[in-house]
Amino acid sequence: MSQQSSAPRRRHLMDPDAPRKVADPKDLERLHRVQRRVVSVLIITTLIHLTIGLILAADAISDDKRGAQLGLILLGSAFHVVGVAAVRGINRKPIPTWWMLTGLVPVALGVWWVILR
16 A cells, blocks of 8 residues: 655646746736836946046046047047937937937046046
């Protein structure tokens, strides 16, 4: 008289007797919206750090190479504008916007920090 006792099914394994429910389209849309926002924040954060790094690199160049300093400052500003455009594209908004003008802020701060200070 051997009695076979089956081990209880682990919760992380698929249970053929209880299939997963089909995802609701509203839930999927909310998930995609959150994913787009997270990627947008990552892009902006990364490009702001890159812009600041390029301005600091321009500060590290000797003052007799003003063209190289200005080039790095403008490159940082261009990355900033590309980041704004990427975020607008990811979030399905029209790319041309007044937010592109915020690319002038790194130029003004970079020129002040590197040249006028």
